Amino acid sequence: MEKEWRRSMPLLSMNIVMQLTGLTARQIRYYEEHELVQPARTEGKQRMFSLDDIDTLLEIKDMLATGVNIAGIKQIFEMKNNPALKNDAKQVITDAQLRAIVKEEMQIAQRHQRASLRQGDLSRFFR
Amino acid sequence: MEKEWRRSMPLLSMNIVMQLTGLTARQIRYYEEHELVQPARTEGKQRMFSLDDIDTLLEIKDMLATGVNIAGIKQIFEMKNNPALKNDAKQVITDAQLRAIVKEEMQIAQRHQRASLRQGDLSRFFR
DNA sequence: TAGTATATGTCATGTTAGCTAACATGTCAA
DNA sequence: TTGACATGTTAGCTAACATGACATATACTA
Numbered sequence: 001m002e003k004e005w006r007r008s009m010p011l012l013s014m015n016i017v018m019q020l021t022g023l024t025a026r027q028i029r030y031y032e033e034h035e036l037v038q039p040a041r042t043e044g045k046q047r048m049f050s051l052d053d054i055d056t057l058l059e060i061k062d063m064l065a066t067g068v069n070i071a072g073i074k075q076i077f078e079m080k081n082n083p084a085l086k087n088d089a090k091q092v093i094t095d096a097q098l099r100a101i102v103k104e105e106m107q108i109a110q111r112h113q114r115a116s117l118r119q120g121d122l123s124r125f126f127r
Numbered sequence: 128m129e130k131e132w133r134r135s136m137p138l139l140s141m142n143i144v145m146q147l148t149g150l151t152a153r154q155i156r157y158y159e160e161h162e163l164v165q166p167a168r169t170e171g172k173q174r175m176f177s178l179d180d181i182d183t184l185l186e187i188k189d190m191l192a193t194g195v196n197i198a199g200i201k202q203i204f205e206m207k208n209n210p211a212l213k214n215d216a217k218q219v220i221t222d223a224q225l226r227a228i229v230k231e232e233m234q235i236a237q238r239h240q241r242a243s244l245r246q247g248d249l250s251r252f253f254r
Numbered sequence: 255t256a257g258t259a260t261a262t263g264t265c266a267t268g269t270t271a272g273c274t275a276a277c278a279t280g281t282c283a284a
Numbered sequence: 285t286t287g288a289c290a291t292g293t294t295a296g297c298t299a300a301c302a303t304g305a306c307a308t309a310t311a312c313t314a
Contacts, residue, residue, distance in 0.1 A: 026273070026275090043281095046280095046281065069272085071271095
């Protein structure tokens with residue numbers, strides 16, 4: 001499609017991007033340093049931004065204003081590019097562990113002797 | 128399904144959750160304060176955690192260790208619950224704006240007079 | 255009923271993320 | 285070649301985040 005290359009075409013200089021986004025050059029470099037944007041470069045190493053880059057920068061600006069930090073933004077960007085990551089961390093407790101815990105809980109509740117299992121450091125069962 | 132209610136059944140006390148997660152009570156309350164977990168309560172206002180809550184807490188622990196802050200975690204949790212949000216912020220620049228910018232750029236490049244449009248604060252066109 | 259665990263609130267604190275300022279050097283259009 | 289603009293780097297500020305620590309009150313448990 002035609003719009004596509006337009007959006008990804010690097011044609012904007014640092015100067016104009018600053019005005020478009022309201023960000024300082026230092027801020028923009030900072031975000032690049034943290035791999036949130038990857039503007040193209042001219043022969044002489046000067047940055048050339050695409051319109052997609054502008055979108056990204058405005059997103060960053062928004063999220064930072066919301067209180068999300070760089071690390072968080074990075075995570076979110078990764079999730080957007082790879083929606084599979086959405087489900088990774090869930091189900092941290094396996095069904096076997098689940099059964100064990102429930103069983104223990106039941107036994108403990110039954111004999112009203114709440115000190116046994118809880119004394120030990122259960123966190124070793126996870127991670 | 129049977130596993131479902133088990134996982135969402137609130138049956139764990141603060142004490143045991145601390146051991147399961149390795150988090151302090153203060154930390155857990157802090158996360159609840161910021162609406163990252165919503166444990167059930169007993170009559171006497173004491174927290175009762177489900178196994179899903181444990182999962183959530185372990186996720187929080189992981190992400191914090193990665194450097195993501197509370198605000199970021201909140202965002203990510205919201206994205207997981209509502210994948211539609213994934214696409215919200217993109218396409219910040221409308222096609223009309225896009226065309227305008229490209230046109231200006233072309234004209235400017237053409238007459239090699241790079242001062243005109245760039246003088247003004249273009250950021251007013253956005254947000 | 256005593257004793258332990260939890261709730262809630264407030265005050266305090268270390269760490270560090272995000273940023274600004276400033277410099278010396280390098281690029282680029284006219 | 286000249287002057288505006290960009291570059292990478294260093295140093296340092298500041299505000300806020302995530303916890304700790306404490307005090308008091310209420311809830312469980314034996």
